Amino acid sequence: MTIQADLSEIHKLRALSESVGDFIRYWGFRRIHGEIWTQVFLSKTSLSGAELTQRLEVSKSLVSPALSELEEYGLIIMTEDGKKTKRYSAAPNVVSVIKDILKEREAKIIAEAQKQFEALDKIHQKRGDQNSLLETTRLEELGQMISLAQFALGFVIGQSDQESLNYWTEEAMKAQSE
Template sequence: MKNQISRKEDKKSTSQAEIDKLRALSESVGDFIRYWGFRRIHGQIWTQVFLSKTSLSGAELTQRLGVSKALVSPALAELEDYGLILMTEDGKKTKRYSAAPDVIPVIKKILKERETKIIEEAKDQFEALSKIHQKRSPQDSILEEDRLQELGQMITLAQFALNFIIGQSDEDSLACWTQEALKAQEE
């Protein structure tokens, strides 16, 4: 009897440890995803839904994340609009959410719609500045010529890298991309 209680307590503490670590990971992904123009809650919710064995309700997500329903509800709608999560209703009309099976097309769509415009704007602004700079003599300019050219190269490289990612086949899996990234990292 005592061993049975001890095993239940061990199982409960292991389960709580997993829940705590999952919440910590969700927060980290939330912090990371903010740099991509999303809110922290988007990353937190997506991580929970992506890693869950079963679909989750809004109430389960608020409990898991320790946040309010008012924060979770609009974020769920936004993630659904992006196609990162899918909504279903159970027999009780409770909305439940699961992760989209393939995030690569979603990521590419977001990059194409948002980041492409940002880089194009930077390139346009760079070209406008370069035209003005070229009309001035080196003594009259406030710009360092070599650094101006280097910045132009960075913008071109960023545009090339983005176009490369967007141009990859949708059939390429996340595992394939990861494998290629790891190979490049080793070199």
């Protein structure tokens, strides 16, 4: 490592990277994506693949494809240091990147759920409550949940990046103090 750090900082950084990795697995990424992104995002300097493998104590074959994928998503930016070594820095506007991912993936997932719901609801309406296998009230509630998810996602995506970050940070701080 180019910057000397004590072992406790290195271990705590690795533990945080692993936690972020666990968290973003729920978003459809792999744990290594979160681990790498956390290291790159928090680093004072850009990092090479070799430095990341050392920091995370993982193989190059695990890090290399993950770096390419994070670069494709726009979460990290690759530069060369003049010695053919690729170095990685975090994208300057993470909120914008997250919103793009939400538009690309989650919005499509919710839209597909809405489409499937409407098809089922149409059949349910045609058959009538008496002849259907479905509980009408619960079907309506599910439709409302899907609509709420679409609304909430649209709300988050529709806010300006700084407005989003400030608003959600403020709300999170309020929730923590309660």
